Every structure is written in structure tokens, then in C-alpha cells.
Amino acid sequence: MALLELKGVTKVYQQGKIEVPALRGIDLTVEAGEFTTLFGPSGSGKTTLLNLVGCLDKPTGGTILFDGQDLAALSKKELAMIRREHIGFIFQSYNLIPVLTAYENVEFAIRLVNKHSDREIKDKVMGILAAVGLEGLENRRPNELSGGQKQRVAIARALVKEPKLVLADEPSANLDSKTSEEVLAVMAKMNRELGTTFIFSTHDPLVMDYARRLLEIRDGVITLDRRRDEAIVSH
Amino acid sequence: MFLTKLALKNLIRHRNRTLITACIIAAAVFLYLIFDSLIAGMTDMSYDTLIDYETGHLQIVHRDYWAEEEKLPLEDLLSLEELATLSQVDGEVARSPELAFPARLSNGMNELPVVGKGIIPDEFLRIFPLEDKFVAGSMFALGEYKAVMGKRLADLLDLQVGDFITLLVRDKNETFNTIEAEIGGLIHTINANVNQNVVYVPLDIAGHALAVPEKVSKVIIKLEDKNGAPRIAREIEARLPAKIGAYPWNELEAITFAGAKNAGIMVMTTILLVIAAIAIVNTVILAALERMGEIGMMKAMGLQEKELIYLFVTESVGIGILGGLAGVLLGLIGVALLVRIGIDWSAQTGVDMSSFGIPVLGTMYGSWNPLAFLRIFCFSLIVSFFASIPPAYWAAAKDPIEAIEYR
Ligand SMILES: Nc1ncnc2c1ncn2[C@@H]1O[C@H](COP(=O)(O)OP(=O)(O)OP(=O)(O)O)[C@@H](O)[C@H]1O
Ligand SMILES: [Mg+2]
Numbered sequence: 268m269a270l271l272e273l274k275g276v277t278k279v280y281q282q283g284k285i286e287v288p289a290l291r292g293i294d295l296t297v298e299a300g301e302f303t304t305l306f307g308p309s310g311s312g313k314t315t316l317l318n319l320v321g322c323l324d325k326p327t328g329g330t331i332l333f334d335g336q337d338l339a340a341l342s343k344k345e346l347a348m349i350r351r352e353h354i355g356f357i358f359q360s361y362n363l364i365p366v367l368t369a370y371e372n373v374e375f376a377i378r379l380v381n382k383h384s385d386r387e388i389k390d391k392v393m394g395i396l397a398a399v400g401l402e403g404l405e406n407r408r409p410n411e412l413s414g415g416q417k418q419r420v421a422i423a424r425a426l427v428k429e430p431k432l433v434l435a436d437e438p439s440a441n442l443d444s445k446t447s448e449e450v451l452a453v454m455a456k457m458n459r460e461l462g463t464t465f466i467f468s469t470h471d472p473l474v475m476d477y478a479r480r481l482l483e484i485r486d487g488v489i490t491l492d493r494r495r496d497e498a499i500v501s502h
Numbered sequence: 503m504f505l506t507k508l509a510l511k512n513l514i515r516h517r518n519r520t521l522i523t524a525c526i527i528a529a530a531v532f533l534y535l536i537f538d539s540l541i542a543g544m545t546d547m548s549y550d551t552l553i554d555y556e557t558g559h560l561q562i563v564h565r566d567y568w569a570e571e572e573k574l575p576l577e578d579l580l581s582l583e584e585l586a587t588l589s590q591v592d593g594e595v596a597r598s599p600e601l602a603f604p605a606r607l608s609n610g611m612n613e614l615p616v617v618g619k620g621i622i623p624d625e626f627l628r629i630f631p632l633e634d635k636f637v638a639g640s641m642f643a644l645g646e647y648k649a650v651m652g653k654r655l656a657d658l659l660d661l662q663v664g665d666f667i668t669l670l671v672r673d674k675n676e677t678f679n680t681i682e683a684e685i686g687g688l689i690h691t692i693n694a695n696v697n698q699n700v701v702y703v704p705l706d707i708a709g710h711a712l713a714v715p716e717k718v719s720k721v722i723i724k725l726e727d728k729n730g731a732p733r734i735a736r737e738i739e740a741r742l743p744a745k746i747g748a749y750p751w752n753e754l755e756a757i758t759f760a761g762a763k764n765a766g767i768m769v770m771t772t773i774l775l776v777i778a779a780i781a782i783v784n785t786v787i788l789a790a791l792e793r794m795g796e797i798g799m800m801k802a803m804g805l806q807e808k809e810l811i812y813l814f815v816t817e818s819v820g821i822g823i824l825g826g827l828a829g830v831l832l833g834l835i836g837v838a839l840l841v842r843i844g845i846d847w848s849a850q851t852g853v854d855m856s857s858f859g860i861p862v863l864g865t866m867y868g869s870w871n872p873l874a875f876l877r878i879f880c881f882s883l884i885v886s887f888f889a890s891i892p893p894a895y896w897a898a899a900k901d902p903i904e905a906i907e908y909r
Contacts, residue, residue, distance in 0.1 A: 318738070318903055321802070323802060323902050323903050324903060328544070344806060347801070347804045347806055349804075350802060350803065350804035351803065351804020351805075352804070354804075356799070356802045356803070358799070358906060360795065360906075361796065362795050362796065362799035362906060364508070364796050364800075365510050365515070365796075366508065366511040366514075366515040367508065367511065374504070375508075375803070376803055378504045379803060379804055379805065424803075434867075436626060467545060
């Protein structure tokens with residue numbers, strides 16, 4: 268069973284009296300473990316699509332199956348529970364909680380899942396922080412971290428609960444090219460090691476080199492869907 | 503647990519806002535406590551004024567007389583002979599019999615309605631400290647055709663020490679009679695009733711004129727400790743015939759400021775409620791606007807609305823605790839000063855407040871009321887709790903996407 272199955276998904280935003288069609292019929296299947304890049308010009312619908320599969324928003328038409336479950340049938344609370352357990356988000360603006368340390372920001376996400384003992388939580392948080400290269404910086408607050416380090420904390424936060432799906436909306440937009448390569452390498456490594464499914468959106472051609480599946484979206488429709496056995500940049 | 507920790511960290515992180523809001527609540531709590539203390543102080547003082555000049559700590563009265571007391575009847579009196587058998591009770595300092603009667607005071611030209619009181623001067627003075635309240639003349643002795651009254655009452659009828667007055671009375675048989683007396687002394691106390699409405703005459707003379715010799719309306723008792731009054735009253739009643747009652751001071755009708763107190767507390771409480779609530783609502787809204795991105799992220803992470811509400815409400819209650827404690831502490835200091843040092847109104851205004859029936863001569867003191875501290879502290883918590891719910895709800899209901907994109 269595919270992790271994600273979209274059939275004829277449309278999204279129309281209502282802006283006052285004007286209807287803005289953002290997605291015009293998306294058919295898409297994403298298998299578990301894929302590492303997918305979504306690219307396309309500004310306003311093409313990338314963020315809209317990620318929000319829909321991330322259970323943050325509901326489509327205007329069509330169906331979305333997450334792990335075989337029809338999202339349309341779920342209440343706000345149930346959607347929140349899916350996000351809590353199965354989906355990790357990485358945004359371009361990091362959105363770390365400023366009063367919490369790097370460790371605590373990551374801890375927050377796994378505490379919400381509420382499945383682990385304190386011991387396990389500590390091991391998992393320390394492990395994931397080390398994996399994203401933040402060893403020794405656990406007790407820093409976000410304002411004491413660089414942009415790249417903050418985005419690593421955000422990645423660790425998204426990954427610590429070992430979600431089925433990680434959605435990253437332009438994760439490298441605020442980073443210089445060297446840092447964004449590093450961050451992408453971390454995500455690729457996590458994909459390889461944990462089998463986590465990644466979908467990220469970007470404008471950046473460099474980012475696309477990391478992906479094994481490329482999706483191009485234009486004016487709310489998918490215009491290209493290409494898989495390759497190996498990413499251009501080997502992980 | 504994690505959310506509680508996060509709430510506390512937010513409070514510390516946004517220290518200035520936390521402190522400002524807490525200060526507003528503290529100020530409201532402080533004002534309330536000062537106000538409550540002053541009102542309670544005035545009530546205490548009005549009781550003291552009554553106890554010191556009119557009622558004593560305890561009164562022994564015929565039960566039927568007690569029911570009709572405002573008419574000052576000459577029925578249901580106590581006989582001095584009978585009372586002599588009541589030996590001194592534990593904690594008793596002094597006792598003084600009194601025969602009260604309605605009268606019209608005349609200077610020969612004008613008349614005023616007054617309350618006449620027949621007293622035994624020596625015993626009377628042991629209960630009511632009037633010696634140093636004489637502005638002219640002095641107390642009479644038994645058997646003398648002399649009277650003592652308030653300076654203010656005397657002024658109303660243009661009377662001075664040495665002048666002669668007539669008290670028009672009706673005796674026990676409803677026959678008109680008069681008591682002719684020379685003014686022996688004029689007093690000025692902080693009790694407006696004593697200053698304006700009462701004429702004291704020797705008990706034997708009053709009893710004779712009213713045709714009730716050797717009878718009194720009541721016996722007033724002074725105790726070592728006024729708080730012992732209810733207990734001692736019960737002891738005395740046990741030793742007296744059933745028709746005679748012993749009434750402690752707290753059952754007497756004082757010029758309590760209870761009305762003013764309740765109204766004042768309502769006003770203060772409302773003001774506190776509004777001030778604290780506005781401060782809290784404002785703080786939660788500011789915090790939410792400032793943390794929109796965070797709120798969006800937390801919702802994206804799957805935090806439920808009720809958890810977000812919990813977060814904001816916990817922060818508010820934290821501020822409420824802080825402000826409440828600070829206000830209570832300040833209140834402790836303020837009330838301690840009011841109790842010890844007081845406010846000297848006459849020095850401030852040059853007005854003798856007792857002429858308005860407010861029993862204040864010189865300094866006005868506050869009173870301790872531990873319940874008020876407890877009440878207002880709980881109240882500040884309740885307000886910070888409830889006031890934070892609507893804005894917290896508003897913040898928690900934000901759409902996660904909009905919140906994340908909010909700039
Ligand atoms: N909340 C909204 N209300 C109205 N229109 C919206 C809203 N969000 C997005 N749109 C519109 O929907 C279309 C798709 O927007 P979307 O944000 O998904 O594009 P995007 O591919 O993520 O663009 P970018 O690369 O600039 O982030 C755009 O035309 C946009 O103006
Ligand atoms: Mg976008």
C-alpha cells in the first residue's frame with residue numbers, strides 16, 4: 268500500500284469574491300521511503316500541496332489517502348493526532364520555540380507522541396541531535412544558533428518521533444548554498460538510514476540533485492514526474 | 503508537564519511583560535486590602551465608640567424590655583435589690599446601672615427631645631472614661647439636682663455650666679413631671695449620640711421623678727477582655743431568672759459600616775476585576791500575536807487546541823499568582839502601617855469628623871482582616887484564570903497555516 272494516494276485533488280482559495288485555483292487535479296502516489304522533490308515556479312501550488320498531504324488543510328475536491336485512510340473523513344482533532352504521530356514538518360523559517368533549548372525543542376515533539384519512557388526519550392533526542400551534527404550544542408537556545416544549526420534542530424525535531432512522512436517546504440531557502448548542502452545531506456542520510464519518506468519543495472536546482480524522484484508542478488498540475496535509481500549527488 | 507514547564511519558561515523569558523501585568527494586579531490587590539482595612543478599622547472604631555460611651559461590653563436587661571428598647575419604656579425594669587444578689591463574674595471589671603427615659607430638654611424658651619439617663623456617677627465613671635472629656639464643670643454626685651450633657655447639645659440651647667434646665671418627662675403612671683437641675687458639667691466625646699442626645703442625671707433623682715424608685719432599665723458591665731463577652735453573657739444568664747437576659751456588645755446595634763463596607767467592597771472588587779481582566783486579556787493577546795509562528799508550528803506538530811489553551815491559561819495564572827503575592831505582601835506592609843500609625847484626618851483636614859457621626863477624633867486606624875488577604879489572593883487567581891480563557895481560545899483556534907505565515 269502506498270503511503271500517499273491523491274486522486275483528482277483540487278484546491279480553490281477564496282479571496283473575497285475571487286476564486287483562486289491553486290491545484291487543478293493532482294493524481295499522485297508516493298511510496299514509503301521515497302525522497303521526492305517538488306519544484307516549480309512561484310505560485311505553482313507547491314506549498315498548497317504540502318499543506319494538503321500534511322493534514323494542515325482540506326482539499327476542495329478529490330481524495331487523499333494517507334496510509335490508506337481517507338483524510339476527508341477525519342475531524343480536526345483526528346488530523347492533529349495524525350500530524351502528531353506520523354508527520355514531521357520542516358519550514359523555511361525554522362519556527363523553533365525560542366524559550367526552549369535545542370534539546371527541548373526536539374524533546375517537545377517526541378513528548379507529544381507519548382509512547383516512550385524518559386530514558387528512551389533522552390536516548391532518542393541525543394541520538395538524533397548527534398545524527399544531524401549538533402552534538403555539544405544541545406543546551407543552546409535558538410538565538411544562540413546559526414541558521415544552518417537552527418534548520419538542523421528543526422530537522423531533528425521533525426525526525427525524532429520517526430514519522431512516516433516528513434514534509435519540508437523550501438528547507439534551504441534561508442541558507443547559503445554550502446549550509447543547504449549540508450542540511451540536505453542530513454535529510455538524505457535520514458532517508459537512507461530510517462527509511463523515512465521525504466517530500467520537499469524547492470526552487471533550488473542544487474536541491475533537486477539530491478532527489479530520487481522529481482515532480483514538477485505548474486499552475487496547479489503536475490507536469491513532470493521522473494524517478495531515477497540514483498540521485499545525482501550520491502548520499 | 504512539558505507544557506507547564508514551557509509556560510513557566512515563557513513567563514521568565516518575557517520578564518518585562520510578566521512583571522508589568524503582575525504589577526497591575528498587585529496594585530489592585532493592594533488597593534483592595536488598604537480599603538478593606540480602613541473600612542474594618544472604622545467599624546471597629548464605631549463599636550469601640552459605642553462600647554466606651556454607651557453600651558459597655560455586656561448588658562443585663564429584662565427580655566421584654568430588650569424587645570421594646572427603642573421606646574425606653576418604664577415597664578419591665580430591673581430592681582436594684584434583686585440585682586445586688588448577682589455576685590461579680592469572672593472577668594468583670596465594673597458594673598453600672600442605668601435608668602433611661604425619653605424627655606424633652608428645655609432652657610425655658612426652647613425644647614429638644616433627648617434621652618435622659620439616670621446613673622450612679624462613681625459606678626458610671628468606672629465604665630465610661632469620661633473624666634477627661636469634660637470641657638467645663640464636672641460630674642455630679644448622687645442626690646444633687648445636677649445634670650451633665652454634651653457640649654454640642656448645650657450649645658444648641660445656648661446653655662452653660664451653672665444654667666438651669668428642665669427635663670419634661672412622663673412617669674410610670676403617664677403623669678407629666680419635671681426634673682429641674684443645674685448644669686454641672688459639659689462633655690465632648692467622639693460619640694455623636696452622647697454629644698448631642700443624652701442628658702445624665704443622678705439615678706435617685708430620676709427614679710423619684712419617674713415614680714420608679716430603686717429600679718433601672720439595665721446594668722452595663724465592663725469586662726477585662728471584650729472577646730469574652732459572649733461566653734460571660736451565657737454564664738450570667740445561667741445565674742439569673744429566665745426573663746432576664748445578658749447581651750454581649752456584638753449583639754448590640756452599632757453604627758456599623760457594614761453597608762459602606764459591602765458597597766465599597768463591591769466597587770473595589772469590580773474595579774479589581776476589570777483592571778486585572780484587562781491586563782490579562784491584553785497580555786495573552788500580545789503574547790499570542792508575538793508567538794503566532796510558534797503557535798502555528800505547535801499546531802502543525804499536532805498540539806490540540808485545548809493544550810494550547812492550557813499553555814496560555816497557565817501563563818496567566820502564573821502572572822496572577824505573582825501579582826497576587828506581591829499585592830498581598832505590599833498589603834501586609836500597608837495594613838501594618840495603618841494599624842500601627844494610622845491616618846490623622848484632623849491634622850489633614852482640620853475637620854472634627856465626629857460632627858458627621860463618623861466616630862473619628864484625630865487618628866483613624868486600619869484593622870487586620872486575614873480573610874481579606876486570602877479572599878483577594880484567590881480572587882486574583884480566579885480572574886487571571888477566567889480572563890485568559892477567551893483570548894487563549896482565540897489564539898488556539900488560529901489556522902496553523904495562517905499562523906505559520908503570520909508576520
Ligand atoms: N491563503 C490563500 N488565499 C488565497 N490564495 C492563496 C492562498 N495561499 C496560496 N494562494 C494562491 O494559491 C496559489 C498557489 O500558492 P502556493 O503558496 O501553493 O504556491 P508555491 O508554489 O508554494 O509558491 P512559492 O514558490 O512562492 O512558495 C498562488 O496563486 C497563491 O497566490
Ligand atoms: Mg510556497
